[in-house]
Structure formats: structure tokens, C-alpha cells
Amino acid sequence: MPAELINRLGGLQPVVAPITTEPAFAARPRLLRLRDALALAASQLVPARWDEPALFFFDPRRQAELEHARGPAPDRFGALTAHICAELTELIGSVEVRRVARAIDGIYGAARALAAHCPAARDLADLLAVPDDEVFLALAPAERTGVRLHVRGAATVGQFHELLAPTHPDAFQLFVPDALRADGTLPGGLAGCGHWLWPDQPLAVVPRISGERVVLIGPAVLAPAVAERRFSGLHAGAEMVQTLNPFQVTDALSRLAGRPVPAGRAAGAPAVIRAA
Numbered sequence: 005m006p007a008e009l010i011n012r013l014g015g016l017q018p019v020v021a022p023i024t025t026e027p028a029f030a031a032r033p034r035l036l037r038l039r040d041a042l043a044l045a046a047s048q049l050v051p052a053r054w055d056e057p058a059l060f061f062f063d064p065r066r067q068a069e070l071e072h073a074r075g076p077a078p079d080r081f082g083a084l085t086a087h088i089c090a091e092l093t094e095l096i097g098s099v100e101v102r103r104v105a106r107a108i109d110g111i112y113g114a115a116r117a118l119a120a121h122c123p124a125a126r127d128l129a130d131l132l133a134v135p136d137d138e139v140f141l142a143l144a145p146a147e148r149t150g151v152r153l154h155v156r157g158a159a160t161v162g163q164f165h166e167l168l169a170p171t172h173p174d175a176f177q178l179f180v181p182d183a184l185r186a187d188g189t190l191p192g193g194l195a196g197c198g199h200w201l202w203p204d205q206p207l208a209v210v211p212r213i214s215g216e217r218v219v220l221i222g223p224a225v226l227a228p229a230v231a232e233r234r235f236s237g238l239h240a241g242a243e244m245v246q247t248l249n250p251f252q253v254t255d256a257l258s259r260l261a262g263r264p265v266p267a268g269r270a271a272g273a274p275a276v277i278r279a280a
Contacts, residue, residue, distance in 0.1 A: 027094065027100065027101055028101045031091070031094060031101045032104050034091060036108060039109075042084070045081065045084050045122070046117040049117070084118075088122075088128050092127060093237070095131055096237045096238050097237060105132055115128040131235060131238075134208065136157065137154070138212075139215075139217070140155050140164070140218070141218045142168055142218075142219050142221055143218070144221040145189060145257055148250040149172075149248070150252065151244060151248065152244075153168065153244060154245050155167065156241050157238050157241060158207050159206065159234035160204060160206060160207055161178060164219075174224075176223065176224055178201040179220040181219070181260050182199060184261055185261070186261055188261055192222075192223075196222065204232070206234075250267070251267070
């Protein structure tokens, strides 16, 4: 019986596990080639002194004749656009692939240099600028409340506003930290519009202070606008890192203001009345 069992086992074919490659690891050689293609195209850009065409007529009729004679302009970036689009889907779908791309020296700079000339390069630069896996500190000076969120995949301020909404029951407006006045308050009404963060702005415009991005929360002056998603397949999410108590919020506001701010409700802030 043991000999028969050994013979049977000897006749079985060994099971070989399929070899799988991590998408991020597999993407790196392709992204290096994309970086080189972007850098080559960027190096061939010829800056125009006044950004004018080589030849033009003020006479609309003669200009129309010239354009008809020239025919359609060749697409200088057709091949590069196809190259970028071939990688965008995986970059949008995988934060690990985006991390690899950001670690490749020169790829973001080359894409940004081409952004004004090639829409696909602008998409790539905007995608690489998305603040994945970053901590955002959101402070409400009037209420002395604040949270820290770990954010991923939010490309615009509007998306971040949606992620922050469950932590703040009232309608609110987001401000840059420079909006904070010396007494720890925010400018009211339209007086503060120069410090507002607008829904269609890239989330990357939120400044980074001491290793984390900081926004301030004030009362909504205008009805919140719904911003279109910059990348339809990019999934945004946030995890709560910390809920700050009023003393921690006051301390954070004091550091932003560069001087101690009053504890408790900020001076001059309107009272918040809620129905019973």
C-alpha cells in the first residue's frame, strides 16, 4: 500500500502558482519611458516672444485665405497624447501607481511644462498634483472645533468639502489660513471672498503648514456650488485621524495668527442659534 501511494503521488504534476506582478512595480518602466517622452517634447518647445503666430493678417478676409491655404495644423503632440492616455487609466485607478509616478524625478515638471500646449499633459500634471495620503487640518475658529482627516483621491476643493461635510453640521465656506485675523476671527460676508477656497480649485492649492495642509471653516455666504469631478474614475475618501478639543483648536489658531488668540468663542464672532 505505501509503495502504491508513492507511485500515485509520483505521477501527479506539480502545481505551479501563477506569477503575479504588482501593478505599481510593472508600471515603473513604462512611466520612465513616459517621463523621457515628456522631457523630450518639453525640450523642443520654442517660446514665442509675444505668443503670436508666425504670420497673420489684420484683414479678416486675407487671414481666412491664409488659413485655408495652410490647411489644418498638424498635431504635434498626437503620439505623446496617446502615450499619456495609455497610462492615465491605471494612474487614476491605483494610488500605488500614482505614488510610483510621483517618485520618478522629472515626470511632473515635464508634464507641467507641456500643460499649456497638450491637454493630456495637463491632465497628467493635475493628477500627479492630487494630494494623496495627506493629512488635512480643518479648524472652525468661531465654534472652536477642528478635525484632522487623512485624505486620498480628492482632486478638487469641492470634493474635499463633501468629505468634510459630515464633521460640520451647518453650511460652511472654506478659507485659506491667511484669512485668519489677529484676534482669531474670519472676515465676514463678501469681505472675505479673496480668501475663499472655491469648489473647482485643485485641492493642491491648500497650503501645507508644518507638514499638514490647513483650511479654515467659516459660515457659508453663498449657496454651495457643486463642482464637477476633475477625474471621473478617481475615488475620494477620508479617514478621521483626530477630533480636536477647544483648547487644541485655540492653540492651533494661535500658531497661525502668530500671537495668542482668546480662548472659547472668538471675539466678535456671531452666536450660533440652533433650534431646540
